[in-house]
Amino acid sequence: MPQPSSHAEQPVLSIEDLEVVFDTIDGPVTAITGVNLELPRGKTVAVVGESGSGKSVTAYAILRIIQKPGRISRGQILFRPRNGEPCDIATLSEKDDRLYQLRGGKIGMIFQEPMTALSPVHSIGNQIVEAIRLHRPVTKQEAEKEAAAMLGRVGIKQPEERLKQYPHEFSGGMRQRVVIAMALVCRPEILIADEPTTALDVTIQAQILDLINELKNELGASVLFITHDLGVVAQMADEVVVMNRSRVMERAPVLELFDQPFHPYTRGLLASMPRLDQHQSRLARVEVSNVNIAGLPAGYTLRREDALPGAEPRLLPLEGRRQILAWPTQN
Ligand SMILES: Nc1ncnc2c1ncn2[C@@H]1O[C@H](COP(=O)(O)OP(=O)(O)OP(=O)(O)O)[C@@H](O)[C@H]1O
Numbered sequence: 001m002p003q004p005s006s007h008a009e010q011p012v013l014s015i016e017d018l019e020v021v022f023d024t025i026d027g028p029v030t031a032i033t034g035v036n037l038e039l040p041r042g043k044t045v046a047v048v049g050e051s052g053s054g055k056s057v058t059a060y061a062i063l064r065i066i067q068k069p070g071r072i073s074r075g076q077i078l079f080r081p082r083n084g085e086p087c088d089i090a091t092l093s094e095k096d097d098r099l100y101q102l103r104g105g106k107i108g109m110i111f112q113e114p115m116t117a118l119s120p121v122h123s124i125g126n127q128i129v130e131a132i133r134l135h136r137p138v139t140k141q142e143a144e145k146e147a148a149a150m151l152g153r154v155g156i157k158q159p160e161e162r163l164k165q166y167p168h169e170f171s172g173g174m175r176q177r178v179v180i181a182m183a184l185v186c187r188p189e190i191l192i193a194d195e196p197t198t199a200l201d202v203t204i205q206a207q208i209l210d211l212i213n214e215l216k217n218e219l220g221a222s223v224l225f226i227t228h229d230l231g232v233v234a235q236m237a238d239e240v241v242v243m244n245r246s247r248v249m250e251r252a253p254v255l256e257l258f259d260q261p262f263h264p265y266t267r268g269l270l271a272s273m274p275r276l277d278q279h280q281s282r283l284a285r286v287e288v289s290n291v292n293i294a295g296l297p298a299g300y301t302l303r304r305e306d307a308l309p310g311a312e313p314r315l316l317p318l319e320g321r322r323q324i325l326a327w328p329t330q331n
Pocket residue numbers: 022024029030031032049050051052053054055056057058067068069070
């Protein structure tokens with residue numbers, strides 16, 4: 001008999017039908033809408049898509065750090081911690097203690113630009129110690145010891161000495177290592193990395209990606225990895241979510257996405273990547289079979305121009321763990 005799936009097997013994060021709008025003077029601007037996203041425990045999900053597609057807004061929504069006049073206008077962000085009750089982050093009150101426990105505690109974030117996370121006027125040591133003591137009842141001395149250990153862990157030599165220094169005394173790559181140390185020092189269950197290596201040169205980028213993978217495995221964390229770079233996706237992700245114009249277009253296990261992208265937008269994205277030359281012939285083959293995607297229910301099309309006038313697209317489940325955004329063609 002099939003067993004009911006246990007809490008541990010459920011995704012650590014399930015986002016459903018999430019919408020964020022910015023109330024501008026010209027009226028509401030929809031930053032993301034109908035976003036569904038699952039982060040299975042211990043896995044890495046990559047979010048890809050061009051600039052302005054809503055990747056960062058999705059990440060900020062998870063931590064509830066969307067800047068005003070932005071707000072979550074619909075949907076659910078269900079977080080299932082290892083110990084403790086699941087909670088819907090989307091509806092927590094601003095003053096709820098659980099939000100403070102999540103930010104930098106159970107959910108860590110690495111921003112694209114390290115200085116977003118670092119204060120220029122405090123030593124690295126003070127900042128990491130503060131991050132630890134915000135979430136855990138340890139003495140200053142204990143926190144300092146942990147901070148030094150974590151700094152060593154992310155590959156910074158003479159960590160005790162370096163703790164006394166300020167961000168401007170570190171190179172870009174070293175600063176990003178410090179940010180990773182800060183994001184991971186509270187042993188988060190989820191690590192969100194928003195383009196963490198875009199500002200770094202290629203060698204440093206490879207080192208940082210390896211480091212994130214190593215620490216993820218060590219801590220048993222799940223990673224939401226936002227990137228433009230499909231090469232990085234191939235290296236890091238178990239599953240991929242493709243976003244375009246505020247919506248999720250397609251979700252697929254990483255190899256399936258590279259082998260057989262369904263959505264024309266995804267195919268375009270893959271085709272535009274010079275590293276993926278070897279996939280061109282496969283892409284061409286998929287192009288032909290576009291009209292017949294296995295599991296696409298009757299009455300739906302991928303082509304917006306064939307949709308019912310005024311209809312909204314839906315993210316439909318296909319075989320396996322795939323999803324695709326499709327438009328209804330009839331009522
Ligand atoms: N402060 C703001 N005011 C109004 N609209 C905003 C604001 N911030 C974001 N948006 C809207 O949200 C959309 C998504 O932005 P977001 O920053 O998530 O894109 P992104 O996919 O992270 O892009 P990038 O790859 O450039 O980082 C934007 O296209 C814009 O319409």
